[in-house]
Amino acid sequence: MNEAAQPILQVRDLCIDFVLEDRTIEAVRGASFELGAGETLAIVGESGSGKSVTALALTRLLPVPPANLKSGEITFRGEDVMRMKPKQLRQLRGGKIAYIFQEPSTSLNPVYTVRSQIGEAIRLHRPDVTDVDTEIVRWLDAVGIIDPAARMHDYPHQLSGGMQQRVMIAMALACQPDVLVADEPTTALDVTIQAQIMELLASLKDRFGMAVILITHNFGIVSGFASRVLVMYRGRIVEQGPVEEILRHPAHPYTRALIDCIPRLGSKEKRLKTIDHAAIAAA
Amino acid sequence: MITTTPEPLALAAASPGRRVWRRFGANRVGMTAAFMVLLLGLIAVVFFILDFFGVPWPMDPNATNLERKLLPPNTTNLLGTDNLGRDVLSRLLNGAYISLTVGFIAVFVSLSIGVTVGAVAGYFGGWVDNIVMRVVDAIMCFPSFFLILTAVALLGPSIFNIIVVIGLVSWTGTARLVRAEFLTLRESAYVQAARALGQRGPKVIFRHILPNAAAPILVTAVLGVPEAILAEAGLSFLGFGVQPPQATWGNIIADGKTYILDAWWLILFPGLAILLAALSFYLTGDALRQAVETRSERQ
Numbered sequence: 001m002n003e004a005a006q007p008i009l010q011v012r013d014l015c016i017d018f019v020l021e022d023r024t025i026e027a028v029r030g031a032s033f034e035l036g037a038g039e040t041l042a043i044v045g046e047s048g049s050g051k052s053v054t055a056l057a058l059t060r061l062l063p064v065p066p067a068n069l070k071s072g073e074i075t076f077r078g079e080d081v082m083r084m085k086p087k088q089l090r091q092l093r094g095g096k097i098a099y100i101f102q103e104p105s106t107s108l109n110p111v112y113t114v115r116s117q118i119g120e121a122i123r124l125h126r127p128d129v130t131d132v133d134t135e136i137v138r139w140l141d142a143v144g145i146i147d148p149a150a151r152m153h154d155y156p157h158q159l160s161g162g163m164q165q166r167v168m169i170a171m172a173l174a175c176q177p178d179v180l181v182a183d184e185p186t187t188a189l190d191v192t193i194q195a196q197i198m199e200l201l202a203s204l205k206d207r208f209g210m211a212v213i214l215i216t217h218n219f220g221i222v223s224g225f226a227s228r229v230l231v232m233y234r235g236r237i238v239e240q241g242p243v244e245e246i247l248r249h250p251a252h253p254y255t256r257a258l259i260d261c262i263p264r265l266g267s268k269e270k271r272l273k274t275i276d277h278a279a280i281a282a283a
Numbered sequence: 284m285i286t287t288t289p290e291p292l293a294l295a296a297a298s299p300g301r302r303v304w305r306r307f308g309a310n311r312v313g314m315t316a317a318f319m320v321l322l323l324g325l326i327a328v329v330f331f332i333l334d335f336f337g338v339p340w341p342m343d344p345n346a347t348n349l350e351r352k353l354l355p356p357n358t359t360n361l362l363g364t365d366n367l368g369r370d371v372l373s374r375l376l377n378g379a380y381i382s383l384t385v386g387f388i389a390v391f392v393s394l395s396i397g398v399t400v401g402a403v404a405g406y407f408g409g410w411v412d413n414i415v416m417r418v419v420d421a422i423m424c425f426p427s428f429f430l431i432l433t434a435v436a437l438l439g440p441s442i443f444n445i446i447v448v449i450g451l452v453s454w455t456g457t458a459r460l461v462r463a464e465f466l467t468l469r470e471s472a473y474v475q476a477a478r479a480l481g482q483r484g485p486k487v488i489f490r491h492i493l494p495n496a497a498a499p500i501l502v503t504a505v506l507g508v509p510e511a512i513l514a515e516a517g518l519s520f521l522g523f524g525v526q527p528p529q530a531t532w533g534n535i536i537a538d539g540k541t542y543i544l545d546a547w548w549l550i551l552f553p554g555l556a557i558l559l560a561a562l563s564f565y566l567t568g569d570a571l572r573q574a575v576e577t578r579s580e581r582q
Contacts, residue, residue: 059479060476061475089481089484090481090483091481092481093481094476094479094481095481098479099476099479101472101475101476101479106471106472106473107473107475108476109470109477109491109494110473111494111495112297124480124481127482155299156514163336175480243346
């Protein structure tokens with residue numbers, strides 16, 4: 001789990017546009033980074049900075065059109081993702097690179113039980129598993145669901161938000177991916193559950209040795225979890241490096257502003273900091 | 284929230300189908316209407332079988348008896364007789380299966396086309412959606428009853444033609460509805476999650492989108508049946524429907540309208556039958572709509 005032992009995922013000069021009727025929006029401009037096996041990378045940035053778009057582009061999940069993967073290279077274990085055929089892409093999605101999304105309550109299909117949905121994931125990517133139910137129970141247990149054998153017959157609406165997110169994580173892990181992309185996994189949850197889910201992700205990452213890409217706008221989560229951080233601002237990667245270094249010596253004014261936004265216990269200031277975009281643009 | 288061993292009952296009630304059924308069961312009007320629909324269905328099936336084996340009951344619906352023509356309701360002919368002395372009750376009961384068959388099969392035809400077209404337009408979007416929906420708009424421009432009338436006049440009035448024409452003309456509403464559902468659902472997080480899981484396109488459509496659109500589709504289906512029944516009655520009334528001597532509710536009225544001042548029972552009873560059938564289906568459909576609408580209800 002040492003960082004950058006051997007990059008399994010490489011992104012080079014990625015440019016993504018959204019072509020609308022009257023204009024073109026440059027969502028990602030020249031993003032380059034790599035991810036080592038077992039490494040934890042955080043992508044930090046505000047809404048619309050291109051972090052989610054970058055993450056979805058890794059397995060070409062963006063709808064084309066309106067999205068347009070204008071240029072750049074994405075390589076997973078030496079294979080060019082941009083040139084993959086639909087079948088290879090389907091194996092990559094979920095099987096090699098799995099996703100957890102922001103809203104657990106809407107990411108689960110309301111008409112199917114937990115068992116049916118995790119079972120679907122297992123059958124898709126691990127056809128050799130014969131006893132699917134045992135496997136489902138095993139993964140539900142791994143994400144800390146009490147009495148998994150009974151709970152797997154529940155429908156999503158019978159679970160709390162935190163449990164739904166645990167189910168989503170179980171679903172992603174059950175395919176035994178090499179990379180787990182967690183796109184703001186705790187944004188929709190309340191603070192105590194957030195902490196539980198982050199702890200769970202950290203322990204699972206160590207236990208199963210997968211790489212994790214954590215997408216967030218919250219620097220507070222990053223410091224305890226990721227080893228390397230990548231800051232995106234207006235479609236560009238403005239800064240990347242080890243977490244401690246960036247937290248201590250942010251080079252880019254946006255990073256500095258972002259770190260200043262973290263509320264601190266015992267701070268004398270009456271008002272919380274906000275980000276002054278004009279000042280950043282001027283800097 | 285943490286129950287270690289969920290009761291089998293609670294478990295069953297959690298499935299979306301069960302929840303809809305439970306809410307539907309609590310609606311008395313809906314249940315009464317649904318009961319009427321079932322009763323109508325039963326009558327239709329029984330009389331279809333009787334007719335198939337040539338058993339005339341309570342009387343032969345097509346047996347004329349000019350000595351007993353235009354009799355008001357009496358003990359032998361509970362609902363009276365028509366101008367040829369045929370028993371109105373027998374004709375009404377016999378006409379039921381024609382009306383229901385037309386209703387159900389026409390809805391099946393229109394649903395098949397409407398769901399397919401709507402699903403394609405909604406899932407693929409873009410230019411596919413544009414072309415398909417402009418065609419739908421074009422068809423919707425014509426008043427559908429006159430379209431049906433013209434088509435039946437050209438093709439000839441047989442039961443088969445009537446069913447197919449009604450079905451072919453009435454799918455546009457369903458297509459619009461299904462398209463709108465698909466447009467919303469394809470953007471939903473769980474559809475995106477299914478794609479992110481590496482699920483194939485057709486599987487995403489049939490496993491993840493369609494079941495979530497099933498409720499409104501079911502409602503339009505039920506509401507489509509009385510439309511088709513009324514269309515068939517209207518056609519028969521105008522003489523473009525099912526041809527005599529086969530009795531249908533529409534052509535009993537058509538035959539009886541000449542005697543409207545002398546023989547009220549020739550118009551009233553088939554009219555009531557149509558009203559009752561249409562009302563039952565509408566109320567059932569409405570109750571069903573109410574039962575499925577609170578889909579996001581948490582327990």
